[in-house]
Amino acid sequence: MKVKVLSRNPDTYLRETKKDIHKIPRNYDPNLHPFEAPREYVRALNSIKLERVFAKPFIGNLDGHQDGISCLAKQPHALSNIASGDYSGEIRVWDLPLRKCKWRIQAHNGFVRGLSFCSDNSRFISVGQDKTIKIWSADDYYFKAPDEPLSVFLSKTLINGISHHRKETKFATCGDACQLWEESRTEPLKIMEWGVDSLQHVAFNPVETYLLVCCASDRSIILYDTREVGPIRKIINKMRTNQISWNPMEAYIFSGANEDYNAYSYDIRNLKMPVNIHMDHVSAVTSIDYAPTGREFVTGSYDKTIRIFESSKGHSREIYHTKRMQHVTNVCWSLDNKYIISTSDEMNIRLWKARASEKLGVLRPREKAAFEYANSLKEKFAHHPQIKRIARHRQIPRHIYHHKQQIRASKQKISRKEANKRKHSKPGSVPFVPERKKVVIKEDV
Amino acid sequence: MGRTKKKQLISEDAENLNDYSDDDDSNKIHDQLIENIKYFHGKPKISPATRYECAAEVSEFNFRSKKKTDYNTKLTFHEEELLRAIRKRQPKVAQKLQVVKNAKTLPKTLESVYERKIQRKIGYRNIKTDLKKWKNVIQTNRVADQITFPLKTNKIEIYNHVDNDLFSTFSNPTPLEKELAKVLNSSNVAKQDKKKKERNKFHYMLNEMIQKRQMLAKLKAQASYKIAKAHRQNKIKSKKYHRILRNEKTKQQIKDFEKLKETDPEAALKQLESLEKVRAQERATLRHRNTGKWARNQIIKAKYNKEVLNSTTYRIYNLNRIALSEQLSKNRELTQKLHIDEDSAAEESVDINVRIKTKSNENDLNNHWLDGNNEYAHFVTNYKKFWEEKREKECFSDISHKTVVNNKNEESPKSNLKDEVLPQDLLLLNQEKMVKSKKKSVINTAKKYEDDKIEKNNKNIKAADKKKKKKEKRKTINQSEILSEYLNTNDVDFAKPEKQKLINNLATELPDTVLADDNEAVDDDEYICPASVMNMVFTDDDMIEEFKKEKNEIVEHSKAQLVDKTLPGWGSWTGASIQKNNNSEKPKRSKINKRLLYKIPKVPPRKDSNKGHVIINEDKNNKFKEHLVNDVPFPFSQVKDYEASIRAPVGRTWLPEIVHQQFIVSPVVTKLGTVIEPIENGELLKRNEN
Structure with a gap:
């Protein structure tokens, strides 16, 4: 009798070693896998829904300040520490992984106007209402007991802000004039003036480190070259710019948080008009910070919300808010592109995820692949109305909802009126002026 | 008061003069006198401050006014004298002095406001030009499919030897070590090593050079082989060889086309159309007058038929010869412009028929798509058939059926000849498919028809003649009218209206070449212009009825x-597969x-x-609507492109793993817990290197 037995070559299904990849026989015949697009559409729909389900951006809260927080600083080369100063003049240094206050000191009389870490993370400098500049050590052993500052400079005039050079031991302050200081000298190296009484905020360019930008109370933004010339260009906007942040990946782009509810991105090679207008806030934008990738930035506003914008897009991709968060005074994007830190009037520092539904921690390869696939599907079907709707859907506070409607109505009114004017006047006499060209009123040489 | 005072002063002076007549005092008195005189012209101006000691501060108030005082004039006088003396004695110094004297004063400096403005302008311009260096880097980073942070830049770090940690781990060699090193270095082995290294340096270069040369030589040789091969192939005279080559080529092309048909049917159809266009253009050149297959066949047939002279074959032979000669003459005519007269219309119509016929029959040797390649031609026609069929299936099928029925009813009492011819004309209504399928029968009927005509010289002959004429002119006549004519062939004399139609059509008619590539159509007269088919379709009244019928159906259905x-009652079975039995207990x-x-x-x-x-x-169903995209999103300009992008899957269900991985790369990659530093100047350098 002949017995027939099924026999297979083990090479086709056995791995040579344990670490080898599993052999998965697949048949890619399209007839066996029909309805590619509809199936992928359903997957995209599911993943976008899950994204909204898992969107829980709030991580934690650092409380301890006795007064509203006025300034915030992150370390330029490290992730774990941040420093914050409040309206009562207290400075606190926080350990982010532990979410604890490491160190605190009553640093100034009156409120702390500005804080900035030095280029090597070892010190930080604070400026206060009392016209003093104080340099503090940021070493861990030093934090164990409160101590005196390393050095104190007295300034002749009030100082509103500070920004440290990225590579050297220089820093710039702004107040009546923009002053350039060296850490070892008690007098400013350079005083750069251009006819303004008060400068609000100063920011060193992180890439081309000789460039400096200030925003002033006369609605102007002034560009400085710290090497020789001093001030080089000034633009005057419709309304005041509150804070400025440089794009860390694009040397000539900076964005400003403006009082007129918008953020504006400028290209310093062409300051006649902003490169982009980022609207969505319903009150003055008070603070702004770029993500270290330069692709996005975060803004905090007087309307008690934080928004995340893609730097090339006009509208925000995300809005964060909590019931208890008041006017946002400062925002900052952590240097690993994962977290956002915000401070607000009601004495709290809040930690957020930069991407609301992202899973924190280490991802296993299959998890990672699944997320990547989901993301690519979301991108692929992004223009489908249902997916767009779900992706855009946010629960927002009532006051913001109403404000938004008001703003929309007023904008419509203006555009309607302009259209009417155009309709009833000689053709060409009422030209169409794009929104971007209305922002900068004057460019001073 | 003032005047009296002055007078007093003068008088006093005069007294003084008298009092002191000494030489020493005279100067003093003189000066005082002068000063007093000054008061005649009002108060004296503030005298320039004289400097006695050098001061650290140089104030603008300490400079003198430029007005020449007496003192100065005196001085210049002296100066002149001095200069004169110098000129005489020291001419070189004098020259230098002259230069100084001629030097013009610098213009007044700008006011600081304007000066700063200029400085700012220049500063801004410089920065602008400086920042231009970033433009390319930023652009490439912006459009990159994937970018990994932190950026891997070539950091330029200059190590300071003095305080560098890198070297701090090395301690100074001990004296023993130094000694050992000396000995080792002086050994033969070490020397040889050194030499080798030096030699290797050049050797490597040499090797590289040799490799390069070899590569070049290889490339050159390969190129020359190919050239030689092509040359050889071109020189081969064997027709068979070339035929095989051609066949291979066409087969390959068909294969490619098949593939294309599967992947992108629209593109395939387009290619087909373009091929046809090429062919039509080629045809329009009228280069192949008597070289076509048909022409050659005619010649051969004529030759053989001449030998066997039958009553019937003789006629055919004549036909062959006439057709050929007509074609040739037509060629000449067609190269000139057409002049249409009503008188010559009938003749022309015949000519044109011939022309079209020849065109459909000719075979072009130069066109590799067509020459004797039945396989390809078959394929092309079949494919085209398939498409057109699909498109017009619905409206045609019913019409043709009806007409067939009608015709049969009307013509049942007619002769055999009519019955045989009938299907040919019905073909006009249908697609080319039908033409093809019935081609052979058509050929037969044509032959039979010829025979019949000779046999029946009586009553039928007249009708048959007309029939033939009509057949010849078919291409130019509106087909729908043929149909109507055909239905009453017996009694109506349609010679005249046909002529008129011909005239009308000639003006607009173009030689239609769409179908001409099928070689089977060589012998028969079947040639259908698709444009006219379409015409017929839309002039047909049955369409309307068809529509009504369709609508009724839909209304009924809705x-x-x-x-x-x-519900099933007592004693009745129920279940999934059980049908209700309505017959019982109705x-x-x-x-x-x-x-x-x-x-x-x-x-x-x-x-x-x-x-x-x-x-x-x-x-x-409106539920679908909310899932559909309204506009074509931004990067796409055409709906087709966007649809294609949506249709292409990215999942691993449909794609191999590697492709899938490539499709789902995330645009920004960051590393957990790593600080992303701002972009560095090294990034610029990296680009430059690349």
């Missing part, structure tokens, strides 16, 4: 149906059924109920 809600059940029938409430009339020419689809 009407509310009665729903039977009866009268009994009917009563109950009426009660249990669910009557659907009256629905409002259909939207298209009073619109005869429209069907409005009322059961459209």
Whole structure:
């Protein structure tokens, strides 16, 4: 009798070693896998829904300040520490992984106007209402007991802000004039003036480190070259710019948080008009910070919300808010592109995820692949109305909802009126002026 | 008061003069006098401050005014004298002095406001030019498919030897170590090593050079082989060889086309069209007058037929010869412009027929798509058939059926000849497919027809002649009218109207070459212009009826149906596969059924109920609508492109793993817990290196 037995070559299904990849026989015949697009559409729909389900951006809260927080600083080369100063003049240094206050000191009389870490993370400098500049050590052993500052400079005039050079031991302050200081000298190296009484905020360019930008109370933004010339260009906007942040990946782009509810991105090679207008806030934008990738930035506003914008897009991709968060005074994007830190009037520092539904921690390869696939599907079907709707859907506070409607109505009114004017006047006499060209009123040489 | 004072002063002076007449005092007195005199002209101006000691501060108030005082004039006088003396004694110094004297004063400096403005302008310009270096880097980073942070830049770090940690780990060699090193270095082995290294340096270069040369030589040789091969192939005279080559080529092309058909049917159709266009253009050149297959066949047939002179074959032979000569003459004519007269219309119509016929029959040797390649031609026609069939299937099928029925009814009493010819004309209504399928029968009928005509010289002959004429002119006549004519062939004399039609058509007619590539159509007269087919379709009245019928169906279908809600009663089986048995107990059940029938409430009339020419689809599913994209999103400009992008899957269900991985790369990659530093100048350098 002949017995027939099924026999297979083990090479086709056995791995040579344990670490080898599993052999998965697949048949890619399209007839066996029909309805590619509809199936992928359903997957995209599911993943976008899950994204909204898992969107829980709030991580934690650092409380301890006795007064509203006025300034915030992150370390330029490290992730774990941040420093914050409040309206009562207290400075606190926080350990982010532990979410604890490491160190605190009553640093100034009156409120702390500005804080900035030095280029090597070892010190930080604070400026206060009392016209003093104080340099503090940021070493861990030093934090164990409160101590005196390393050095104190007295300034002749009030100082509103500070920004440290990225590579050297220089820093710039702004107040009546923009002053350039060296850490070892008690007098400013350079005083750069251009006819303004008060400068609000100063920011060193992180890439081309000789460039400096200030925003002033006369609605102007002034560009400085710290090497020789001093001030080089000034633009005057419709309304005041509150804070400025440089794009860390694009040397000539900076964005400003403006009082007129918008953020504006400028290209310093062409300051006649902003490169982009980022609207969505319903009150003055008070603070702004770029993500270290330069692709996005975060803004905090007087309307008690934080928004995340893609730097090339006009509208925000995300809005964060909590019931208890008041006017946002400062925002900052952590240097690993994962977290956002915000401070607000009601004495709290809040930690957020930069991407609301992202899973924190280490991802296993299959998890990672699944997320990547989901993301690519979301991108692929992004223009489908249902997916767009779900992706855009946010629960927002009532006051913001109403404000938004008001703003929309007023904008419509203006555009309607302009259209009417155009309709009833000689053709060409009422030209169409794009929104971007209305922002900068004057460019001073 | 003032005057009296002055007078007093003068008088005093005069006294003083008298008092002190000494030489020493005279100067003093003189000066005082002068000073006093000054008071005549009002108060003296503030005298320039004289400097006695050098001061650290140089104030602008300490400079003198430029006005020449007496003192200065005196000085210049002295100066002049001095200069004169110098000129005489020291000419070189004098020259230098002259230069100094001639030097012009610098212009006044700008006011600081304007000066700063200029500085700012220049500063801004410099920065602008400086920042231009970033432009390319930033652009490439912006559009990169994937970018990994932190950026891997070539950091330029200059190590300071003095305080560098890198070297701090090395301690100074001990004296023993130094000694050892000295000995080792002086050894033969070490020396040889050194030499080798030096030699290797050049050797490597040499090797590289040799490799490069070899590569070049290889490339050159390969190129020359190819050239030689092509040369050889071109020189081969064997027709068979070339035929095989050509066949291979066409086969390959067909294969490619098949592939294309599967992947992108629209593109395939387009290619087909383009091929046809090429062919039509080629045809239009009229280069192949008597070299075509048909022409050659004619010649051969004529030759053989001459030898066997039958009554019938002789006629054919004549036909062959006439056709050929006509074609040749037509060629000449066609190269000139057409002049249409009503008188010559009939003749021309014949000519044109011939022309078209020849065209359809000719075979072009130069066109590799067509020459004797039946396989390809078959394929092309079949494919085209398939497409057109699909498109017009619905409207055609019924019409043709009807006409067939009509024709049969009308012509049943007619002769055999009519019956045989009939299907040919019916073909006009159908697609090319039908033409092809019935081609052979058509050929037969044509032959039979010829025979019959000779046999029957009586009554039928007249009709047959007309029939033939009509056949010849078919291409130029509107087909729909042929149909109508055909239905009453017996009694109506249609010679005249045909002529008129011909005249009308000639003006607009173009040689249609769409079908000409099928080689089977060599012998028969079947040639259908698709444009005319379309014409016929839309002039047909049956379309309207068809539409009405369709609409009625839809309306019927959409009407509310009665729903039977009866449940199986006692003793009746029920289940999934069991059908209701209505036959038994029919009268009994009917009563109950009426009660249990669910009557659907009256629905409002259909939207298209009073619109005869429209069907409005009322059961459209709006649930789909909310999932559909309204506009073509930004990067896409055409709906087709966007659809294609959506259709292409990215999942691993449909794609191999590697492709899938490539499709799902995330645009920004960051590393957990790593600080992303701002972009560095090294990034610029990296680009430059690349």
